[in-house]
Amino acid sequence: MSKVLVLAEQQGGKVAKATLNAITAAKAIAQKTGGSFEIAIAGNGVDGAAAELAGYGAAAIHQLEHAALAQYTAQAYAQAFAQAAKASGATFVVATATAIGKDVTPRVAARLDAGMASDVVGIEGEGAALVYKRPMWAGNVIGKVKINTPVKVLTVRGTDFGAAAPAGGSSPISKLAAQIDAGALRMKYVGLEAVKSERPALTEASxxxxxxxxxxxxxxxxxxxxxxxxxxxxxxxxxxxxxxxxxxxxxxxxxxxxxxxxxxxxxxxxxxxxxxxxxxxxxxxxxxxxxxxxxxxxxxxxxxxxxxxxxxxxxxxxxxxxxxx
Ligand SMILES: Cc1cc2nc3c(=O)[nH]c(=O)nc-3n(C[C@H](O)[C@H](O)[C@H](O)COP(=O)(O)OP(=O)(O)OC[C@H]3O[C@@H](n4cnc5c(N)ncnc54)[C@H](O)[C@@H]3O)c2cc1C
Structure with a gap:
């Protein structure tokens, strides 16, 4: 039976809206493969985000905490997410193809020895033989790919998978200390120069x-x-x-x-x-x-x-x- 793990994104302890698109894709994979889905959230003090995610019908929430996860860096988050994937026995790992999703998932895939399909816009088939549709050459061609490794990692295009709605109920949250190998971290968070705007975000505006x-x-x-x-x-x-x-x-x-x-x-x-x-x-x-x-x-x-x-x-x-x- 498959187990799909969603890699959630949070900023300042709040779940990023884009995560809801990955949840929709995870639900579709779980349904097509007769499995269930779980969610991993990483950070330093993200109880609120974990509680928010518990309302989307996942079988479990894996909350990974560590001081090195206080701000996003690809290396630290890849370690934490790979740990969650191994601990949960995930056969699919899914994130939305945001800047963070695109940055962290290849590293997670490498740590899991998993094949990966990026920017997926559709999923075809049932059971073990899923086929992933992804745009190539500026969207002029839609390629169909299969992944043959036991664990499969995907990023999905948020615009092609609607945002999941809260499902009611409350998923169990397992809070773990992330095992971060500090010696392997060669990135350091320096600061964020965010553009402040009164307007809605480009990718979320109606x-x-x-x-x-x-x-x-x-x-x-x-x-x-x-x-x-x-x-x-x-x-x-x-x-x-x-x-x-x-x-x-x-x-x-x-x-x-x-x-x-x-x-x-x-x-x-x-x-x-x-x-x-x-x-x-x-x-x-x-x-x-x-x-x-x-x-x-x-x-x-x-x-x-x-x-x-x-x-x-x-x-x-x-x-x-x-x-x-
Ligand atoms: C590898 C690669 C990646 C690229 N990625 C992107 C990308 O991500 N996004 C992107 O946008 N482009 C991208 N481009 C560039 C793309 O090929 C085009 O050059 C670009 O989109 C043209 O921009 P434009 O339509 O503003 O300008 P133009 O092609 O110059 O078009 C201007 C238009 O304005 C119209 N116009 C002129 N005056 C008026 C007027 N008074 N009233 C009404 N209409 C008027 C003209 O009829 C014309 O159609 C990429 C190119 C390459 C090679």
Missing amino acids: VVVSGGRGLKDASNFKLVEQLADTLGGAVGASRAIVDAGWVPNDWQVGQTGKVVAPKLYIAVGISGAIQHLAGMTGSKTIVAINKDPDAPIFSVADYGLVADLFEAVPELTRRIAARKG
Whole structure:
């Protein structure tokens, strides 16, 4: 019988929302393989996060505590998570493909001698022979892979596995002292320079308004920000304007930026290069504003406005603001 272990993420003792997507994937694997799922959480004083995770229907919560886990570093967390995987007898280890998930899981896989599939967007099959679907070449091809090792490690794309809802009940929590080999730690946490924003996080927002080179100049990006703020959304950008230094690089959407899947994605003055599409075609409704009727962005748009953005965007912002009263 399979046992699926979710690697939970926490920041400042609070469970990261992205963990709920890994829980959904873990439940699907447990169901397909006739097994159960458990959750591992690591940190230094994370009773609150463990208690929160206990409401999602897991068979057990493994809470690993150590002073070296007070702040995330890949080496310390990989040691703790591998310990949890061994202690629980996990046959599958699943994390969401966030910056932390992508950073820690290969190290966990190496410690478990496990094969790994990253950025999984779908799981096919039943029983022992599961097949994992993952995008390749900027999402132009979906590869199907199998993992043949006894323990299998996966990262899943949050945009393709919905957030798990609380299941009621309370999973048993086993609190363990993590065994950290301090001599093997060659990374040290120095500090976090977090970008503070009133806007929702790009990967969690239900509305994203992104701007591209059609804006002509950095000073015009405010048109995108005003529309996003009127809709209570996040702002994104094409790589062209990130590379030009108009906006911070953590606003980039696409193959080498963030993958987003909001309810509404509005692309302003973005041509729709395949590398940009790789980051936003999972959006529920896509609106494109571009003056070129042949721009590739229109091939993925649900609503396309062939217009000059300098007229259309301020008008749209004005009308939405007026409707909101
Ligand atoms: C390895 C690699 C990785 C990459 N990763 C990414 C990535 O993650 N994300 C990403 O975005 N790109 C990525 N790129 C770059 C990508 O190929 C494109 O160069 C980039 O997306 C183009 O950005 P853009 O659409 O803003 O600019 P352009 O392609 O120059 O498009 C500007 C658009 O604005 C329109 N426009 C101009 N004036 C107006 C106006 N007044 N009103 C309305 N519309 C107007 C034009 O018709 C045009 O369609 C990557 C490239 C490579 C090689």
